[in-house]
Amino acid sequence: GWDSSRDKFYFGYSLYMLTDAASGRDLPIFPLLGPASRHDSMALIRTWFAMKAFLPDVHVDKILLDAAHDAIPFYQYFHDEGVKAFIDLNSGRGRKAILDNGIIVGSDGIPVCQAGLKMIRDGVDHTKMNIKFRCPYAWGKEPISKRCCCPCSDSSYGRVIKIPSSANLRLFMIPPRLSREWKKEYNARTASERSNKREKIDFLIENGRHRSSKMWCCRLFCIAMCQHLDAWDLPDRFTLIESLKQATA
Numbered sequence: 001g002w003d004s005s006r007d008k009f010y011f012g013y014s015l016y017m018l019t020d021a022a023s024g025r026d027l028p029i030f031p032l033l034g035p036a037s038r039h040d041s042m043a044l045i046r047t048w049f050a051m052k053a054f055l056p057d058v059h060v061d062k063i064l065l066d067a068a069h070d071a072i073p074f075y076q077y078f079h080d081e082g083v084k085a086f087i088d089l090n091s092g093r094g095r096k097a098i099l100d101n102g103i104i105v106g107s108d109g110i111p112v113c114q115a116g117l118k119m120i121r122d123g124v125d126h127t128k129m130n131i132k133f134r135c136p137y138a139w140g141k142e143p144i145s146k147r148c149c150c151p152c153s154d155s156s157y158g159r160v161i162k163i164p165s166s167a168n169l170r171l172f173m174i175p176p177r178l179s180r181e182w183k184k185e186y187n188a189r190t191a192s193e194r195s196n197k198r199e200k201i202d203f204l205i206e207n208g209r210h211r212s213s214k215m216w217c218c219r220l221f222c223i224a225m226c227q228h229l230d231a232w233d234l235p236d237r238f239t240l241i242e243s244l245k246q247a248t249a
């Protein structure tokens with residue numbers, strides 16, 4: 001496998017962990033060890049279906065994944081399962097989409113008008129699950145024809161494009177990709193990084209010198225149980241905030 005943090009190849013096992021990002025505790029839910037050569041996208045498939053088999057009562061509303069999982073089949077599967085997928089875009093993947101009216105959509109999911117300008121996101125129609133985009137010159141006081149080299153609409157409101165989210169589950173999401181609401185949801189993925197830090201640095205999972213995968217699994221699950229035990233003693237977030245305010249008062 002390849003360790004990007006150390007900039008070197010390594011031989012052994014790779015840990016793929018599903019983490020609870022909603023509770024504020026950064027707790028591991030389901031860990032799975034695999035060969036270091038296994039790509040994260042394949043590790044997700046094995047871990048996800050193993051979790052569904054071992055923990056059938058677990059209900060997932062949202063899943064937050066990095067760019068290694070940026071593939072259309074993941075969006076389609078989670079959409080069919082009723083799970084809202086927030087996946088970072090991989091800049092090296094994907095092609096520009098072309099709508100029926102000839103409008104080109106950039107790799108960031110924003111249509112580009114005939115003048116070569118990105119259109120402005122202008123809300124979401126939740127009844128029809130459409131994302132609305134509007135002419136970038138539409139908010140000016142002067143007529144669009146005076147400010148645009150090649151206006152594509154005679155309306156003072158400007159050209160409007162409504163794109164159903166089903167047209168491309170990867171680019172057109174609700175909330176819209178890279179919007180403030182989308183970024184707020186995706187920022188919760190840092191829970192997995194904090195959980196990994198606890199396992200690697202605080203509990204020294206990499207210090208094991210085991211030859212057997214069974215021993216690695218024993219070490220891993222003991223560490224995960226310690227993380228849960230620590231959470232039992234942690235105060236509620238709001239209680240902690242109040243205690244810190246009183247301590248600094």
